[in-house]
Amino acid sequence: MRKLIIEGGHLLKGSIRISGAKNSAVALIPASVLCDEKVTIANVPDITDRTALSEILEYLGAKVDVKENNIEIDSSQLINKEIPENISKKLRASYYFMGALLGKYKKVEMYFPGGCSIGTRPINFTLNGFKALGAKVKEKNNKYIIEAKKLKGSNIYLDFPSVGATINIILAAVRAEGETIIENAAREPEIVNVATFLNNMGAKIIGAGTSEIKIKGVSKLGSCFHEVIPDRIEAGTYIIAAAIAGKKVKIENIIPEHLESLILKLKEIGVKIEIGADYCVISKPNKYKKTNIKTQGYPGFPTDLQQPITSLLTQCYGINIVEETIYENRFKNIEFLNKMGANIEIQGQKILIKGPSKLKGESVFATDLRAGASLILAGLMAEGTTTIENIEHILRGYENIVEKLSDLGAKIKIE
Secondary structure, eight states, X not given: OOXXXXXXXXXXXXXXXXXXXXXHHXXXXXXXXXXXXXXXXXXXXXXXXXXXXXXXXXXXXXXXEEETTEEEEEOTTOOOOOBOHHHHTTOGGGGHHHHHHHHXXXXXXXXXXXXXXXXXXXXXXXXXXXXXXXXXXXXXXXXXXXXXXXXXXXXXXXXXOOHHHHHHHHHHHTTSBSEEEEESOOOOHXXXXXXXXXXXXXXXXXXXXBSEEEEEOOSOOOOEEEEOOBOHHHHHHHHHHHXXXXXXXXXXXXXXXXXXXXXXXXXXXXXXXXEOSSEEEEEOOSSBOOOEXXXXXXXXXXGGXXXXXXXXXXTBSEEEEEEOOSOTTTTTTHHHHHHTTOEEEEETTEEEEEEOOOOBOOEEEOOSHHHHHHHHHHHXXXXXXXXXXXXXXXXXXXXXXXXXXHHTTOEEEEO
């Protein structure tokens, strides 16, 4: 098993360029099967999730040509067959094939997806959406068979603005008959990116990025070129790294409005931030003030940055309160932060962080993707050497993270 070794206490300087958004790319790749021709997706991050999704496409008979960060996908010879558990369980996002295959073929058979263990993450919102479009759902031994004689547009209200359900329902609805309206839809930028991709292929989607999305079904989708937006979570992680150990670190290729909730919080605790059109420059302050954070759907504070910013909050004076409202198991990093010297108490879905704490390098374990990022950030400021095990989770979501941090002056390597 590979490990990350981090020598803490080094100042970060220089610039770093943000990759394409993981949470967008993992939906765009399955969405490509809705097209009857070739599509090209640019700025796709080189992460293990990309490899796993390409494996599913090739298993189904699609032709996948990867050239650096561009992927050309030809689904014209696709065969709609059962997606077995050994490949569906490699990542959560495999379940976007549910909506895409159902939309195109009116039937999909696949096993429940895998991914990080950060909560129950039920797919009942997605399945209820499929049912509203006219599909029947059968589930046995973790395998789903979803089929419909035909899909018909419907009004669908989501009890919770789930990103996964919003995208999956859009994928199923683009080739349904009539109009589908999704109420209380998620508003994340990644949803806008997926809708733009589908519209570039000939879909008729309006309202993406708002709480009401309207989709008029079409019979065919054609070839297009599309680019993945910059990854706001990767950007946020490196912004936090700079706030922890940086001096005038420039984060390039960002969309600042996607990071507004994080930037406002960092300014609140005293971090020095200069914002440009597509970049920001970050320096750590002499002293950090306390703050409180509550995760919410976009444009609120993202759950994917809750664990990374918790590492920074260990250096803030006073008691900082973080409330997690999206996933119930997103405090698995706390055990290891406390092992490194943090003073954090879990109270239900809240944590109380008493700071500042002097962190020391320890041997720790990445339980999931963003917990792993949190431990890397802790390692950057800890005294001594931090060893992180189970780093495959981290490599699922961060392209060239070792190289990018090393370029800034961090002492980090994979063994």
